[in-house]
Amino acid sequence: MADFKAWLQQHWPVVKAALLTGEYMPNAVRKVEMPKPNGGVRTLGMPTVLDRPIQQALLQVLQPEFESGFSEHSYGFRPGRNAWQAVQRAQDYIREGRHWVVDLDLEKFFDLVNHDIPMSRVARKVKDERILKLIRRCLEAGLMTDRIVSMRTEGTPQGGPLSPLLSNILLTDLDRELERRGHRFCRYADDCNIYVGSEQAGQRAMATITGYLECRLKLRVNREKSAVARPWRRKFLGYSFTWHKQMRLRIAVSSIKRLKDRVREIVVGNASRNLGATIKTT
């Protein structure tokens, strides 16, 4: 890997020239099926060995350009931000007395990302036509199965270095819409939680925001994973809320179980009582 990095650095002037003249364009990603924990299958689109570092370089330039335009309530795929900060923000909302949550998750998110909406947003900041063409080709990269490339008209490849940034650019429209409506929310990638004071307000928000997402942004809400519920009945970003004397945060039971099993697998016959005590205090 370090070898390849050195090679690319050595030939970077040539590669750069080929990219800017349009002589070389990314056009396909390799299809790889990955099992999901819940039993489903995630279709990854892996860039070619050449496209990957090219897109990573593009990201280094584009990321700072768009960071300033993102919402304060967006936490996913962003430098300096993590899931813990998002959950703490959610906890603040609940402590304010908003005891109902509209938990929204998008269906096959990356696979259904519209191309024209994020491209028009990118065009507002990036004026260079050659760069815009490059970015569009990263979105349009077809899925390659056994050397057969199928055309893509929607969706951004899961595994493309630019994909997380482009998805945030698209969902910034959602953030602005939620802010315009005065909602208290935090979003991590396609996982968006809106905190409201009553179930009725929650159902109303769920209906209008679902309509907005499906109509304006051409996305689909995952009705299995989404719900209007009490926050302490839901899991958010691997954490769940618990109600003792005050609102407290704890790691979701499923995450604890997974970690416990991992630890037990490693230490085979050794002290498991020690682990139980350790996890309880955490």
Next chain:
DNA sequence: TAGATGCTAAC
């Protein structure tokens, strides 16, 4: 301080 490797978590 900088580079490299590996692991965990979220999506």
Next chain:
RNA sequence: GUUGUUAGCAUCUA
């Protein structure tokens, strides 16, 4: 055949 972003931890090197 095992991707990406982000965050964290660990180890090695000078």
